[in-house]
Amino acid sequence: MLTRIITAVVALCLLIPILLFAPAWAVVCVWGLLGAIAVFEFASCLGLKKEYPLVIGAMLLTAVYVVFQNTRWGYSAWLIAHPEFELFWRDSSLMAFSLLAVLFVIAAIVRHGKVPADRLVMLYGLCVYACIGFEAMASLSSLGVAVFAENIRQSKLCTYLWITLCIPWVADTLAYFTGRFFGKRKLCPNISPKKTVEGAIGGVASTGIVAVVVYGFAKGWDVLPLVGVFAASVLLAIVSIFGDLFASVVKRHFDVKDYGKLFPGHGGVMDRFDSTIPVAVLMNVLIYIPFFGNLI
Numbered sequence: 001m002l003t004r005i006i007t008a009v010v011a012l013c014l015l016i017p018i019l020l021f022a023p024a025w026a027v028v029c030v031w032g033l034l035g036a037i038a039v040f041e042f043a044s045c046l047g048l049k050k051e052y053p054l055v056i057g058a059m060l061l062t063a064v065y066v067v068f069q070n071t072r073w074g075y076s077a078w079l080i081a082h083p084e085f086e087l088f089w090r091d092s093s094l095m096a097f098s099l100l101a102v103l104f105v106i107a108a109i110v111r112h113g114k115v116p117a118d119r120l121v122m123l124y125g126l127c128v129y130a131c132i133g134f135e136a137m138a139s140l141s142s143l144g145v146a147v148f149a150e151n152i153r154q155s156k157l158c159t160y161l162w163i164t165l166c167i168p169w170v171a172d173t174l175a176y177f178t179g180r181f182f183g184k185r186k187l188c189p190n191i192s193p194k195k196t197v198e199g200a201i202g203g204v205a206s207t208g209i210v211a212v213v214v215y216g217f218a219k220g221w222d223v224l225p226l227v228g229v230f231a232a233s234v235l236l237a238i239v240s241i242f243g244d245l246f247a248s249v250v251k252r253h254f255d256v257k258d259y260g261k262l263f264p265g266h267g268g269v270m271d272r273f274d275s276t277i278p279v280a281v282l283m284n285v286l287i288y289i290p291f292f293g294n295l296i
Contacts, residue, residue, distance in 0.1 A: 003265035011263060019141070019161070024070075027141040032066035034269050035134030041259040041268045042126040045250060046119045054107040054120075058100060058127050065096045065131050070138045097128055126250070133277030136284045140164055164283045167233060168240040168275035170210055175203025175241075192248045200241055207237040215295075225295055232292055239282050240275035247274030 018027060036059040043055045104124045108117055140161040179199020187195040211233035212226050219225065247270055251259065260268020286292040 007263050007265050024141060028067055028070040028138045031070075031134045031138035031141065032063040034273070035066050035130050036060070036063040037260070037262065037269045038062075038130040038134065038273070039127050041270050042130065042250075043123060045254050045256050045259055046123050046126075047254070048115065048119060048123055051107065051111065051115060054103065054111075057103045058123075061096065061100050061103070062127060062131050062134070065093075066135045066138050068096075069093075069135050070141070096131065100124065100127055100131075129277070133273070133280060136280035137161070137164065137273075137276070139284060140280060160283055160287055164236075164280045165276060167207060167211075167236045168243070168279055171203045171207040171237040171240050172244070172275065173203075174206040174210075175199040178202025178206065188245055191245050191252060195241075195245075204234055204237040204241070208234040219295075228291060228295055232286060232295070236279050236282060239278045243278035244275040246278075247271070 018030060022030075039059045039062050040049065040055060043049045043051070043058070049055060101124065104120055107115070108120050111120075175195070176199065179194075179196040179202070182198045182202065183196030185197040186193065187197050187200050208230040212230050215229045216226060247259075251257070258267030259270040262268045263272060266272055
């Protein structure tokens with residue numbers, strides 16, 4: 001427990017200054033690096049970490065994709081000056097995932113008989129999952145294709161990033177305490193034996209209440225916005241649980257306790273961001289819905 005606490009404190013002392021004071025391009029590069037590490041952890045989980053050309057190529061493509069989509073030297077900035085190429089930008093994700101697919105096709109042919117094809121297919125899917133998830137977090141750290149902020153503190157989306165990072169933590173913490181005192185029925189005993197139905201319900205509902213209270217003190221107590229905040233928070237909290245369970249499914253299938261050892265007492269990058277990835281993806285959808293996008 002002491003190791004977990006020390007690691008959490010150190011990680012927060014590093015993460016918070018980066019998010020508050022670092023220029024947007026640096027923050028985006030951090031997300032790209034974390035995405036690459038997540039790909040390596042997936043490969044390790046599947047027993048493919050020694051497939052060096054494949055793993056290194058997938059890590060590089062993931063990092064480049066995340067950075068490319070959200071930085072000054074990436075396509076996002078170029079698109080601002082050349083809006084007529086918007087259709088090409090819309091296909092950039094398809095191109096990135098296609099290049100990734102080509103890499104895996106080559107690996108399947110070259111390593112046929114030595115590497116199980118089903119594991120290659122699963123790793124490809126997990127790589128795409130990491131690309132989408134960490135790019136979603138990176139896009140909340142900058143203004144993406146619309147405007148590029150020199151510092152994320154200038155960006156309204158910075159608020160959404162903090163919400164994205166906090167909701168899974170709040171939901172998980174409140175679910176833990178609710179489940180500890182009231183939990184009786186197991187939520188998914190074969191996937192995560194410690195999670196209970198009561199804990200999940202309590203965590204989701206409590207997250208919505210906390211969000212409403214915080215928003216009320218910060219923005220006012222108008223009924224309609226508060227209803228929207230509660231609904232969005234509950235939805236994001238539910239999604240965070242599914243993200244956590246999905247990561248656990250992969251670990252249980254391959255009999256792995258943690259994805260990595262980067263954070264002592266906590267595990268690896270995917271152990272820390274498993275529930276955050278789907279929240280970031282959904283948040284990127286909600287901010288483009290006029291009602292939810294105007295709440296902040």
